[in-house]
Amino acid sequence: MKKRILFLLTAGLGLKSYAQNTATLTVSNNSKDTISRNIYGQFAEHLGRGIYGGFWVDKTLPVAKQDRIRLDVVNALKKIKIPNLRWPGGCFADEYHWRDGIGPRPQRPKMINTNWGGVVEDNSFGTHEFLELCQLLGCEPYISANVGSGTVQEMSNWVEYLNFDGESPLTNLRTQNGHPKPFNVHFWGVGNESWGCGGNMTPEHYSDEYRRYASFAKNYNNAKLKKIACGPNASDYNWTETCMKNIGPGRMWGLSLHYYTLPTGNWSDKGSSTNFGEAAYFNTMKNCLQMEELVTKHSAIMDKYDPQKKVALVVDEWGVWTNVMPGTNPGFLFQQNSLRDALVAATTLNIFNNHCDRVKMAALAQCINVLQALIITDKEKMLLTPTYYVFDMYKVHQDARYLPVKLNAPEYEYEGKKILAVNVTASQDAAGKVHLTLANLDAHNTIAVSTEFKDIAWQAVTGRVLTSAKVDDINTFEKPYTLIPKTFTGARKEGDKLVINMPAKAVVELELN
Missing domain, CATH: 2.60.40.1180 (Golgi alpha-mannosidase II)
Structure with missing residues (x-):
């Protein structure tokens, strides 16, 4: 083997x-292949200090802000030209109800984040705040819709609220909330990890759910949707086979893939992000290189049903996952970022680039203060990680012709x-x-x-x-x-x-x- x-x-x-x-x-x-800039995408989940304390800070924090969006973070990410930002999750997406995050902030209901630390969220960062962030970053929004605990109508309404340029109760509501013009959001994930935290579905059941949800997520003027189906967990090749066969290439723009590099290969004790020797380093790089096999095998299955490669393989969660730093909330997934992480990032991006005929989009997990972060913050202080600098070095490949x-x-x-x-x-x-x-x-x-x-x-x-x-x-x-x-x-x-x-x-x- x-x-x-x-x-x-x-x-x-x-x-x-x-x-x-x-x-x-x-x-x-x-x-003639192009390395899509969207391979260099990022992920911002309502998890730990990723949103609150990361992008979205207290109004009293002594840093430059637009509203409560932290501008030194924005400027650092603009420098590396991040092309897209995935939000609101992750596992959080399938317990998030978008209407709770619009309207006057004092009137927004609070919620419990049951996936990540059991903290109470005040919903002060919602749809409009996220899209303002994307505008500041100059990147495309990638929204993950709630399939696990949501409804078909809920996703359909969210699409209409953001993209319809006409008269309807939802567009009137959008106008009341300060945005008469549509946002024209193209990238939509139909559920997240539906094989796990997003509903524990079988691939057959998810395929049927996808077709139902996607049917009511409509295209509006200037906003043709790029619908991304929930794809496999790591080496679940049966999930890819079932989705490609039952959904079919014509109904989806992309199929996702999630794979995390664990230093130990063991979810119960993943290893330290700082205190490790050559054995842990070698094993991490060995596990990182498994991405090559995963992309190759999933692409081969997709080729059976889509030989023209119209469906993108979207690796929208990837990166190093270690034990949390000692003394931090275990539900916040905060870890440090070393030269080892930079080598994982460089190697993984090289793999994606070399498969750019099929891999058209990806998202590192995650952008700030969570997992293999690009940026770490502590109150008014901001730190750029080794992984950040890899993305800075690799931005030259965005939309370049593959050689x-x-x-x-x-x-x-x-x-x-x-x-x-x-x-x-x-x-x-x-x-x-x-x-x-x-x-x-x-x-x-x-x-x-x-x-x-x-x-x-x-x-x-x-x-x-x-x-x-x-x-x-x-x-x-x-x-x-x-x-x-x-x-x-x-x-x-x-x-x-x-x-x-x-x-x-x-x-x-x-x-x-």
Whole structure:
């Protein structure tokens, strides 16, 4: 079985493994596929300090705000060009009733967040606040509708309230609430994790529910819906098969996939986000690479029913999930963010980019203060994590033309187990510049990558690198710049080839002019 998994990982990335510290890379110019910017999406659930205390802060907090939206957070996310933001969940979505979050805030009913800590929510952050946030961010909203405890009419009304440009009781209500013009929200998730917290449904039952809900979620002028069906949990291939067969490609824009990288592989004790050694690091990277197998196998099933690849694979929950930081609320899912997390992010994004013919959208879990966060806040303080900087380095791929790669790479071995040490993405932007992003997972060895370009002319190379002394190094409020991208001088032109000296445990971004 292990040999088969290694084969799938190798075949999917166009890789071949051999035991040495050099690699060869060929970049071709024969693809018409585009790496969708929506692969770089983010997730903001009503969970812990993700919304309240993250995006939405107390009016007395001494930071720049628009209403109660924190603007230093907004500006940091604008810098990395996040393309979409998924809300309100997650498991929270299937207990959320949108009417509770509109209208005058003092009149909004309070609710219990039964999934995450049992805290009371005052619903001061609702639909209008979320869409104002998306406008400030310059990103598209992605709304997850309530299928688990909601109704068909509830979702239908929400779509009409946001998207109908005409006269109706719901549009009159929207006008009363300060927004006469429609919001034109295109991305809609029809339920979340319906196999679990969203209803514990069978795929057959969910498929029927999806068809019913989707039938009454209407397209209005300038707002054709991109409906995303709840897809499988990790390796539940039967769920994908059933949904593709029973829903059919013509009824959905996308099918979701959720997969979290657990350092231990054990949900009851996932491992620490800060105190870990090489064994936990190696196992985390090994588990991260399972994303390649999942995307490959689910895509193959989708190809049976949708050979033209019209349905997007939407990996709208992914990232590292560890034990919470000691002393914090276990329901708030707060963890730190290390160089290991950055290497997981880089590797996962490379996998998505290399499957851009099918993977059209994704969302890291989560944006602020929860799980593998881009940003951590503490009252007025704000901290950018190593994962944030990976998204900053990788933004060059957004909407760029994918360039196929063939990589012969060495293996990183630990206690008799092996994984491929290097992974890579190549693309060409609208200005003709070629970008490479590489991750070296080997904790010890520099790897020399000799790169050949097919039908691609270039003259000069510049780059940035993200690395640190230890894989468990983190940024803190006291030392916020331990892990930041720095100028990379380890790439040079030798004849027609590019030679890259990839440092151990590092992410590198290169631009060829």
